[in-house]
Amino acid sequence: MIKLVAIDLDGTLLNNQKQISQENQAALAKAKENGIKIVLCTGRPLKAILPYLDVLNLRGAGDYSITFNGGLVQKNDTGTIVDKQALSVEDVTDLLVLAKQMDMPLDVLTDEVVLCFPTSSxxxxxxxxxxxxxVFQSATQQELTAETLYNKAVVAYDQKELDQWIPAIPKEFKERFEVIKTRSNLLEFMPKGVTKAYGIRLLAKELGIQSSEVMAIGDEENDLSMIHYAGVGVAMGNAIAAVKEAADIVTATNEENGVAQVIQQFM
Known part of the structure; x- marks a missing residue:
């Protein structure tokens, strides 16, 4: 029996207009009424998904989100962090040096703001x-402090150029960090071992839920870990090939209310 459904946003729950369809809303509301935990699992910070939580009525006590690709497990009503994993000042410093060497833009996300560093002219x-x-603000390496929680670093740029940068990233960085594309034009650096599956595992333990009782729905490379972890892994019809191959089920696309279809099938 499914007790928790972890759902990616872009390309999964959201249609191409970045909206949650009425069909998806209704299916998730019905699942919640039946006692199933609905958990948005995203690379975004909590602040950036609040409008979607409002639409889904997921701002009450007992509602959770997994943000920063598994780096934070948070309570939706208060923003309280249940568990976390973040980058160190040394990690951020080394990523800034790499970005400067490769002439890439680099932004670092904290709890409060996105820090934009001058790594490329x-x-x-x-x-x-x-x-x-x-909220975005300019920052310099000298302003880094051990007191700040650095959740992840991102390179956001045109897909064609981004895809040329990725193979040139030194092997040691790929071994030290989780380096993964979350959108066609977005590359992310996370602490090693932090994935969406990591976050779901922490929340499932908190709630006393087994992996066999979890459904995970996604479409992109950063969804692979939770597709593998869940008892029922679901790939969207528009998912990349690797996600479809890893999934137990392939549902319809995000434009065809694929989330609603698979929820109705199982619930």
């Missing part, structure tokens, strides 16, 4: 366009 970050709800 020729390539300007497009992250503000991807997440307009967040």
């Amino acid at each position: 020729d390539h300007q970050t497009i992250y503000p366009k991807l997440n307009p709800l967040l």
